[in-house]
Amino acid sequence: MIRRCFSNPLFLLAFAAGLIAFAIQSGELGTADTTHRLQSAHAFWTSEPPVFPNEFPEFGVHGRGDTLQSWYGIGQSLLMLPADIVGTEIEHLPIFANYFGNDPAVRSILVSFSTNILLSVLAALICFRFLRQFHFTINQSVAGTLALLLLTTHLHYTQNMMENNYIFLLTIAGFSFQYEWLQTGSRRALLIGSAAFGLNLLTRLTTGLDLLAGSLFILLVLLFERTSSRAFWLQCRTYLATTLPVYAVFGLLDRLYQFYRFGSFTNTYVSVVAKETLARHPDWPKTYPFETPFHIGFYGALFAPEKSIFLFDPLLILTILLIATSWRRFSPAIKAYTITIFTLLLTYICFYARYTVWSGDDAWGDRYVSTTVELATLLALPLLLRHRRQLPAFLLPTGIALLAISAVVQAASLAFWIPLELYQIDNFGHPIFTIGLRLENIAAFALGKMDAWGLNTPAMTQDQWDYVHITTWNFLPFLLKRVGATPAWVVNIAFAIWYASLAALASVLWQLRRVLAPSDSTIAHR
Secondary structure, three states, X not given: OHHHHOOOHHHHHHXXXXXXXXXXXXXXXXXXXXXXXXXXXXXXXXXXXXXXXXXXXXXXXXXXXXXXXXXXXOHHHHHHHHHHHHHHHHHOOHHHOOOOOOOOOHHHHHHHHHHHHHHHHHHHHHHHHHHHXXXXXXXXXXXXHHHHHHHOXXXXXXXXXXXXXXXXXXXXXXXXXXXXXXHHOOHHHHHHHHHXXXXXXXXXHHHHHHHHHHHHHHHHHHHHOOOOHHHHHHHHHHHHHHHHHHXXXXXXXXXXXXXXXXXXXXXXXXXXXXXXXXXXXXXOOOOOOOOOOHHHHHHHHHHOOOOOHHHHOOHHHHHHHXXXXXXXXXXXXXXXXXXXXXXXXXXXXXXXXXXXOOOOOOOOOOHHHHHHHHHHHOOHHHHHHHOOOOOOOOHHHHHHHHHHHHHHHHHHHHHOOOHHHHHHHHHHOOOOOHHHHHHHHHHHHHOOOHHHHOOOOHHHHXXXXXXXXXXXXXXXXXXXXXXXXXXXXXXXXXXXXXXXHHHHHHHHHHHHHHHOOOOOOOOOOO
8 A cells, every 4th residue: 555655646745735736834833913803713712803903003903892913815715714712722731831922833833734734734645736738748847847846936834834825726726626517517616616715715816817817718718629609608697696605605614704703794804904004194196005106016916026926936937938839739728827817917017016015015925916927837747758859949948947046046035034024124124126135145054154244133123033033044843943942852843854855856756757758758749
């Protein structure tokens, strides 16, 4: 049984995804946003409030009965709820009595590890499934999945648990299962895909754009495959009759949660936050939180050295080059997917261009659009492998170079806690090439020359807790050692497990390479 598992590429791929997520965890949730969402989950089943009074007005907004409420959707809180319950019970065990109250907390360690590993494994399985639906070979599908996990911002958000990877998982699942329905006529698959898109609405309401993108993808496939008029309208009717009730259920759940918090079925938290914020700051623009000039947010997402999607996800450049050189060789489904995702990407960029924090603020790259960028880059390496013999001479070495650059960028994203560069940007001023600054910081830290970059001055952060966390490698054993609240023997065990996980990952990837077909003689050129 074990031997059979370790000769199965899909099992090895899922195992590798789990090990990747395990090895890069810091034990922290990564951002204040996720910490607030975890507190909302905690409030579901304990007597604690979703927002503590001392957090206002920096965070929180008044809701029904003048209670302080979180302004986020319920989706990620529900995702973390089971781990929060288990983690809370474990944290209160006598063995942790002397550690309770320190960071990283036992509860956050359990939540971050379990949730991120789950999302990573599921994303690997769904991405592999989706690529196989496009008739990529097993080799190409494995390569594309690993490229997503290791060479895109998906890696950073596996360590720093914002909503991005959860949204990515649900969106790619929506595309995959709805496309299965189109291929096979399975109503069950259509229901699963629709539920995935609908569940996304509970996480971030703007994912309604992803839902619409799923419909556009199906429509374009039907058009590109030149479906007969009768079959076209029949499938459209079946699609709408199945998906709309599912979407309505999740839309209703979102509205019920909104009514529970704010006493209204029709508004959003953005309008509530805007009303309270403008009451405190009457001198602010009345269009808050959409007061940013459109051109700043639009061109910033594309070209700003601090947030450009091309800098943080270089594989997007490879995707565009492949579209420009190989479009005629794409299958109807791939053409439909490509048009859909780039339309979705443009829509997201335009939607957030006027938002007060169009860049996602405390994040690696532009977190509001990075999930869609990852969807666009998913096909980059599989397409490069499929069409490599027909590509212009420059494109294969260019692709390899972009893969190498992507590896450096994503590995660098894990090195330190993200507020490090944010503090430096506040001190140094704008604009800053964030990735270049991160590489400088890595070199300075590794060589013990932190003075040159202002990294070892607590006054730089005005927060001792932040200072401790940004002055160590952002992996759990190093953080435990740096904080100094954990017994030495526990730290030593943590390091032993961490090194063992890296060795296991290398072994699994080597075994995966061995069991994959040595050649791609079955390449499909549809």
